[in-house]
Amino acid sequence: MPRIRHTTLACSPGCTVEATLELFGGKWKALILYHLFEDGVLRFGELRRRLPNVTQRMLTNQLRELEADGLVSRTVFPEVPPHVEYALTDLGKTLKPVIQALKTWGDRHAHSVQRNKAAD
Amino acid sequence: MPRIRHTTLACSPGCTVEATLELFGGKWKALILYHLFEDGVLRFGELRRRLPNVTQRMLTNQLRELEADGLVSRTVFPEVPPHVEYALTDLGKTLKPVIQALKTWGDRHAHSVQRNKAAD
DNA sequence: CCTTCTAGTGTCAGGAATGATACCATGCCC
DNA sequence: GGGCATGGTATCATTCCTGACACTAGAAGG
Numbered sequence: 001m002p003r004i005r006h007t008t009l010a011c012s013p014g015c016t017v018e019a020t021l022e023l024f025g026g027k028w029k030a031l032i033l034y035h036l037f038e039d040g041v042l043r044f045g046e047l048r049r050r051l052p053n054v055t056q057r058m059l060t061n062q063l064r065e066l067e068a069d070g071l072v073s074r075t076v077f078p079e080v081p082p083h084v085e086y087a088l089t090d091l092g093k094t095l096k097p098v099i100q101a102l103k104t105w106g107d108r109h110a111h112s113v114q115r116n117k118a119a120d
Numbered sequence: 121m122p123r124i125r126h127t128t129l130a131c132s133p134g135c136t137v138e139a140t141l142e143l144f145g146g147k148w149k150a151l152i153l154y155h156l157f158e159d160g161v162l163r164f165g166e167l168r169r170r171l172p173n174v175t176q177r178m179l180t181n182q183l184r185e186l187e188a189d190g191l192v193s194r195t196v197f198p199e200v201p202p203h204v205e206y207a208l209t210d211l212g213k214t215l216k217p218v219i220q221a222l223k224t225w226g227d228r229h230a231h232s233v234q235r236n237k238a239a240d
Numbered sequence: 241c242c243t244t245c246t247a248g249t250g251t252c253a254g255g256a257a258t259g260a261t262a263c264c265a266t267g268c269c270c
Numbered sequence: 271g272g273g274c275a276t277g278g279t280a281t282c283a284t285t286c287c288t289g290a291c292a293c294t295a296g297a298a299g300g
Contacts, residue, residue, distance in 0.1 A: 017154050019230050056247080105214065
């Protein structure tokens with residue numbers, strides 16, 4: 001997913017669909033957002049534990065992109081060892097119904113897709 | 121987006137979110153689905169005209185994947201010149217609220233993201 | 241002095257995703 | 271015979287994504 005593609009919105013009428021998708025179409029972004037919806041505030045290490053298989057570098061990357069898009073806030077506590085907290089911004093919170101729609105659909109229809117794949 | 125990643129659903133609780141996203145996270149899939157929701161049935165060439173910048177190869181690829189996932193049906197009319205129609209399957213139609221949620225969010229919040237990007 | 245903890249960063253490499261281009265069949269029209 | 275139309279394929283090149291791995295700071299604990 002994800003991948004950053006168009007930079008302009010001046011294309012076809014459904015373009016905002018793509019634009020929205022680019023915000024959390026990255027490999028782990030939807031999952032990051034999902035966990036932030038669930039838990040509210042999470043430290044870097046906590047996120048990492050919730051996303052098995054994600055590398056440190058990828059998690060950092062994705063979080064930075066989410067931050068750049070204004071969906072997630074990053075709060076650094078000047079302590080040692082480091083302490084950084086991630087949370088949804090107000091804008092990020094507005095994505096809740098979208099993520100929820102994705103999850104609802106997945107919970108209800110994932111099995112249908114599994115079946116289709118198996119038919120190959 | 122598009123990229124196929126996990127094959128198993130036996131991961132974190134929010135995994136169905138990712139699974140759903142993989143279905144239409146491909147570069148043009150959401151847009152394809154969007155236009156099929158709008159217009160019902162579309163021929164290959166009509167789709168191509170609605171998606172400026174998409175190459176023939178990409179469009180074919182994405183359509184084949186959507187078909188393999190059971191979201192889109194492909195009907196070939198044995199004529200010359202060729203005539204192929206694409207439409208949503210019943211499963212594909214159930215994605216409507218999801219795509220709608222993406223579009224609604226985009227229409228409402230795209231400008232906020234534009235502003236954030238500009239701040240770079 | 242050595243290790244541990246957290247939250248990173250830098251570099252490199254492999255592979256997948258995407259794009260450009262050229263090509264195909266075939267029936268119709270001139 | 272030549273060109274057009276439609277819905278593709280095949281091949282190649284490139285760009286982008288992602289992962290593996292190593293490395294850092296700085297305080298605390300032994």
